[in-house]
Amino acid sequence: MATPASQTATRVASGQCRFGRPEKTAKCGSLNLRSCDNGGSGRNGRSVTVEAVNGAVHVNGAAAVRVGHVPVPPPSSVADGDAFLLGKFVERRLVYRQQFVIRSYEIGPDRTATMETLMNLLQETALNHVMCSGLAGDGFGATRQMSLRKLIWVVTRINIQVDKYSRWGDVVEIDTWVGSSGKNGMRRDWTIRDHNTKNMIARATSNWVMMNRETRRLSKMPDEVRQEVLPFYLERSIITADANKSSKIEKLTDATAEHIRSGLAPRWSDMDVNQHVNNVKYIGWILESVPLDVLEDYHLTSITLDYRRECRQSQLLESLTSMASSVAADLALSASNLCSTDLQSTHLIRQENDKAEIVRARAEWRCKEKNRRQSDI
Known part of the structure; x- marks a missing residue:
């Protein structure tokens, strides 16, 4: 009718x-x-x-x-707005779980999800976790008490390890939870599983501290905020603290870097609601100075990023890369022999004008299977 x-x-x-x-x-x-x-x-x-x-x-x-029969609609278990988040709590509401389909615009030249895609999905799951828990204030993942005190979360370190990259159309299931990290920090962990097989294909851990959004200075965690998040703490580490902090990332210089890419300019679309560059954007800038042969023949299987200061849109950046000494000789080999060993690399994102450090990173690379088979012939 x-x-x-x-x-x-x-x-x-x-x-x-x-x-x-x-x-x-x-x-x-x-x-x-x-x-x-x-x-x-x-x-x-x-x-x-x-x-x-x-x-x-x-x-x-x-x-x-x-007028004929009007079918009775099925009852809804969630509010209309929450239904689109497609997430739910498990394990006594300590773990938040969400599913994603890998879209065509989230894959790279080899038709698999990129590291940036995975990082974006981790961030989306974390924000939805805060929102669905009822903790969210008016900030980007901030709690109510944080919003009252003009505090925001900033990441200091993230480590993601990938066993297998999903392909276009695959469905992944991401779990996330939080725990304590020292006196004034918080740890957030994730696991990524293939929805069909339930096999774990990636894992990640990160450390977060608070910053005053007006003064841009780090802040201690107020007791009121600690009481908000404490009921959600799950003291479970998907990557051990020793492995996450196993060694200090070397600082690259003009003398030690093998590849330097200058003139990288943050765009307006690179900024997040906290008025600084989104932490995922640094992955793309890091890859700008990685040799093309490595990008074509290897999977990025692990990366650790140490965020040392925030970056604004007006700053021009440089990306520095150095492959491990044992790999340097391999890079001189022909492409057919390039995949005879796995690689390691060290990276630095810095300001172009004063050379101030923004992000240090360390990565591991594994030869793509088709290239490994060719190198064994």
Whole structure:
């Protein structure tokens, strides 16, 4: 049954359809209205009266259409807005789980998800975790007490390890949870599983501290904030602290870097709501100074990023890369022999004008299987 142009349905649920102020309604299952008017006037100033008894319908006294059975919609288990997040809590609400489909614009030349895609999915799951937990204030992942004190979260280190990259159309299942990290920090961990096989294909851990969004200085964690997040702490580490902090990342210089790419300019679209460059964007800048043969023949299987200062849009950047000494000789080999060993690399993102460090990184690379088989021939 079409609704009058000046009146929309106020509710359709459990077999009942109401417009305006229903005077009488009957049981579920079919549209069984005795009479209903739209309250006297609408946008066109006309009063519309509908009368129906299990079939024959009259609008303002004129026969219109025959109304059949109106199916009862299934009950919704979540609020309409939350349904689109597609996440849920598991393990006594300590772990938040969300599923994603790998889209065509999230894959690279080899048709698999990129490291940037995985990092973006981790960030999205973390933010939805805060939102669905009821902790969110008006900031980007900030709690209510953080918002009152003008505090934001900033990441200091993240380590992601990938066993297998998903392909276009694959569905991945991401779990995330939080725990303590020292006196004033928080740790967030993730696991990524293939939805069909349930095999773990990636894992990640990160450390976060608080910054005042106006002064841009780091802050201690207020007791009020600690009380907010404490009930959600799960002291479980997917990557051990020793492995995550196993060694200090070497600082590259003009003398030690083998490849330098200058003139990298953050764009407006690279900024997040906290008015600095989104932490995922640094992955792309790091790869700008990696040799093309490595990008073509290797998978980036692990990367650790140490964030040393925030970056604004007005700053020009440089990307420095150095492959491990044991790999340097391999890079001089022909492409057919390039995959005889796995690689390691060290990276630095710095400001171009004053050479101030922004991000240090360390990465590991594994030869793509097709190239490994060729090198064994």
